[in-house]
Amino acid sequence: MNSLEVNKDKSNKLEQKKNPIRELIELIIFVVVFVLFINVYLVQGYQIPTGSMEKTLLVGDRIFVNKFIYSPIPSFLKWLFPVKEPERGEIIIFKYPEDMRKVFVKRLVGLPGETLRVEDKKVYADNRRIEFPGKERFFRRWSGDYYGPVTIPSDHYFMMGDNRDNSKDSRSWGFLDKNLVRGKILCISFSIRKSKPQPRIKDKSSSNGICDIIRWDRTLNFVK
Secondary structure (H helix, E strand, C coil), rough: HHHHHHHHHHHHHHHHHHHHHHHHHHHHHHHHHHHHHHEEEEEEEEECCCCCCCCCCCCECCCCCCCCCCCCCCCHHHHHHHCCCCCCCCCEEECCCCCCCEEEEEEEEEEECEEEEEEEEEECCCEEEECCCCEEEECCCHHHHCCCEECCCCCCEEECCEHHHCCHHHHHHHCHHHHHHHEEEEEEEEECCCCCCCCCCCCCCCCCHHCECCHHCCCCECCC
């Protein structure tokens, strides 16, 4: 038997001795590390708990957030990566300035350096009307109908909820520091109603399962 045959025989024996349990453990560890990497640096899931962004986002929506898009990468490397600065109109996830344990979601309305004011529910930035047709929702009169004028500091943003009359946003807690931004909403992964709708007429064909709770029309919807 020559040396090549001996080496081949040894490698075959080593392959046969591999422990399937060890291979499974290694695979599980790899998957866990990979998922943690994705969750920490790229994409993370959140749940919408309040109606401040209705009708764009509903209570019970589960969303995916792109955490990488606003990453602080040196300017000479930005052409290599899909990163950018936050833009007006984007829906942003951020740490709540008054309680860092909480995460908020609002629409970016005002940019650094702009002078912003609200007059009779209408928003103006540097005397230019800012609106998002089909997104803004109003239903009552309240103190937030008039605000400002204020000048937004550098590296800060002015955030507002689409449900303007029921949103705790920059009109109450001030400007959002750029360092508190955590990402941009990517899509709705799926959505669950707060309570199961009751059929008007009960019959044997009525479903009582999870299908009644999930909003199927919102599943995997991209949001703007």
